[in-house]
Amino acid sequence: MISTVTTTTVSILTAPAIAESLALIAILILFALLVQKEVATASTDSRLQELSRLLNFSIVPLSLAFIVIVVYKVAEVLN
Numbered sequence: 001m002i003s004t005v006t007t008t009t010v011s012i013l014t015a016p017a018i019a020e021s022l023a024l025i026a027i028l029i030l031f032a033l034l035v036q037k038e039v040a041t042a043s044t045d046s047r048l049q050e051l052s053r054l055l056n057f058s059i060v061p062l063s064l065a066f067i068v069i070v071v072y073k074v075a076e077v078l079n
Helices: 002-042 046-054 056-078
Strands: none
Touching: 002 046, 002 056, 046 056
């Protein structure tokens, strides 16, 4: 009985920390991809121009995740 309560308590307390860590990692990856896209866009090399277009496939979903994170954090502060 006590081990079940302890396990449940630990999982409840660590879940928000894991979620916030994943959110931070996603934001850092988005930032790195945006920097890479800027550098690739500024280049005249055709391979880097292609890389710039391909980076959109990962930037768009991470941007949507960023918007969700910001909305969640704002709602958390307002409550």
